[in-house]
Amino acid sequence: xxxxxxxxxxxxxxxxxxxxxxxxxxxxxxxxxxxxxxxxxxxxxxxxxxxxxxxxxxxxxxxxxxxxxxxxxxxxxxxxxxxxxxxxxxxxxxxxxxxxxxxxxxxxxxxxxxxxxxxxxxxxxxxxxxxxxxxxxxxxxxxxxxxxxxxxxxxxxxxxxxxxxxxxxxxxxxxxxxxxxxxxxxxxxxxxxxxxxxxxxxxxxxxxxxxxxxxxxxxxxxxxxxxxxxxxxxxxxxxxxxxxxxxxxxxxxxxxxxxxxxxxxxxxxxxxx
Numbered sequence: 001x002x003x004x005x006x007x008x009x010x011x012x013x014x015x016x017x018x019x020x021x022x023x024x025x026x027x028x029x030x031x032x033x034x035x036x037x038x039x040x041x042x043x044x045x046x047x048x049x050x051x052x053x054x055x056x057x058x059x060x061x062x063x064x065x066x067x068x069x070x071x072x073x074x075x076x077x078x079x080x081x082x083x084x085x086x087x088x089x090x091x092x093x094x095x096x097x098x099x100x101x102x103x104x105x106x107x108x109x110x111x112x113x114x115x116x117x118x119x120x121x122x123x124x125x126x127x128x129x130x131x132x133x134x135x136x137x138x139x140x141x142x143x144x145x146x147x148x149x150x151x152x153x154x155x156x157x158x159x160x161x162x163x164x165x166x167x168x169x170x171x172x173x174x175x176x177x178x179x180x181x182x183x184x185x186x187x188x189x190x191x192x193x194x195x196x197x198x199x200x201x202x203x204x205x206x207x208x209x210x211x212x213x214x215x216x217x218x219x220x221x222x223x224x225x226x227x228x229x230x231x232x233x234x235x236x237x238x239x240x241x242x243x244x245x246x247x248x249x250x251x252x253x254x255x256x257x258x259x260x261x262x263x264x265x266x267x268x269x270x271x272x273x
Contacts, residue, residue, distance in 0.1 A: 010042060026046060034066075038063070041059070046059075073110075080104040080111065083101075112125075119155075120145075139159065160173075169195075176196060189213075191226060194210035198233065204234060207236075225262060
């Protein structure tokens, strides 16, 4: 019971953003009961919040080693999430990233083995297979996620955008149209619809989709770029230039080649010829 009290104290301190107090209490809980899996789990969450990825993974593995006869798929899910975060650290090479992605896929697979209905693990596996240029495996994972939770819109968005990236915008449309019926307030969903429609040479319909996305998230760079390019295709020159100028002002970390396309299109829209 002392270990539980100490862990709960750690959670309270974490909720107060008192990191040192939370770590101290959770560490004491583990010292009191070295088999307290939930204490390891919460210590891992603390380290994850601090982006101490190595410590977080070690704590989550402590939770797995001590889960006994109550196996928890979430514990493996947490490790997979940390491994993904490690792959995104600055300076990580592509080869190092791929190793981390493979490790994370294994962790998510373990999570699914313990809890087949853990739709978030299927979704994460889909994103990783997509990064590894394995569209068939990604497709299976995204569709399984949708099967398990038909209201989880990121699955529809990611699956639809993957089909667009691989040149199957007509298939993407079917996925994303279904997604909008599930969640019509997801800007990424409507942005995907705009991309698909623009690729299918339907710029007027693309404009309407992008406008819906913009109403939901007025400052989203991807939406502003897509809407501007759709206007340019109609062509609605004034609207295209205004929207793309707005994109440039909010582009932030958008790829440089996208910014160049925007600026080139603005110049073209402003030209009288």
